Amino acid sequence: MKTLAIETIKRNFPNQWLLIEVAETKDGAPSKGVVLKTSNRREEIVEEIGRNKGKKLYFFFSGITAPPHTAFAL
Amino acid sequence: MRVSIPFNQRVFRDFRLFVVPALIENQGRSLYLPMIIDSGASYLTVRPDVFDQLGIAPVREAPLVTASERAVAPLDQVDKVTVGSRCFAVNVEIISIPFPEDLPAEGLLGASFLRHFLVSMDYDKGKLELTTR
Numbered sequence: 578m579k580t581l582a583i584e585t586i587k588r589n590f591p592n593q594w595l596l597i598e599v600a601e602t603k604d605g606a607p608s609k610g611v612v613l614k615t616s617n618r619r620e621e622i623v624e625e626i627g628r629n630k631g632k633k634l635y636f637f638f639s640g641i642t643a644p645p646h647t648a649f650a651l
Numbered sequence: 652m653r654v655s656i657p658f659n660q661r662v663f664r665d666f667r668l669f670v671v672p673a674l675i676e677n678q679g680r681s682l683y684l685p686m687i688i689d690s691g692a693s694y695l696t697v698r699p700d701v702f703d704q705l706g707i708a709p710v711r712e713a714p715l716v717t718a719s720e721r722a723v724a725p726l727d728q729v730d731k732v733t734v735g736s737r738c739f740a741v742n743v744e745i746i747s748i749p750f751p752e753d754l755p756a757e758g759l760l761g762a763s764f765l766r767h768f769l770v771s772m773d774y775d776k777g778k779l780e781l782t783t784r
Contacts, residue, residue, distance in 0.1 A: 599683065602736075603657075604655075604656075604657050604735060604736050605656075605657070605672075605674075605733065605734065605735040605736035605737070605738075606657045606671075606672045606683075606735075607672060607683050619752070620700065623700045623701060623704055624704075626680070626682060626701070626704040626705075627680075627703075627704045627706075630679055630680055631679060632681070633674075633681040633683075634680075634681065634682045634683065635672070635682075635683040636682060636683070636684055636701075636757065637672075637683075637684070637685050637757070641661065641662070641665065641755060642752065642753040642754065642755050643665075643666070643753040643754075643755060645665040645666075646665065646666070647665075647666060647753070649666060649668065649754065650718045651687075651689060651691065651692065651717065651718060651750075651759065
């Protein structure tokens, strides 16, 4: 598997849930990594987290989940 | 020591939320998640499925009041949480609640983490800083 910049991974897998093994960080944020799994179904990626114990992982969605200017009140 | 924290610029532009990658470490698991800096949240908060995958066994339930409901939430602690290159806290209390799918993050960085720092959020300059005590 190839190590890629996180920004490159986001461009290569748009609007996907991603599980990355982190290879490098910059200012404490993941900057490079290896793609372990991608899916448009969040639960498929979450299941993989527990199967990769011992690795430094990054789990995120590569797109934006809500229309711009959506209001959030949590 | 004051540390500038990188955050997701697009989410900030679209929603005025500071979302940062936070490293959560617990029982041999190390997971970066995009988290909202939320001084209105009492605890570090994630969704139930991620809570389970981090190997967290809740020790008790905490009464929960959100903007829309009253409930209870499982509560435990994780070994360590790190934001940026040098800002970390150990034995951080964490709860789980089922967020909507369209939340642009995986959870909230609430007071159980933020209380260890002085937090500065400059919305005009788009700058987030944590100062260690």
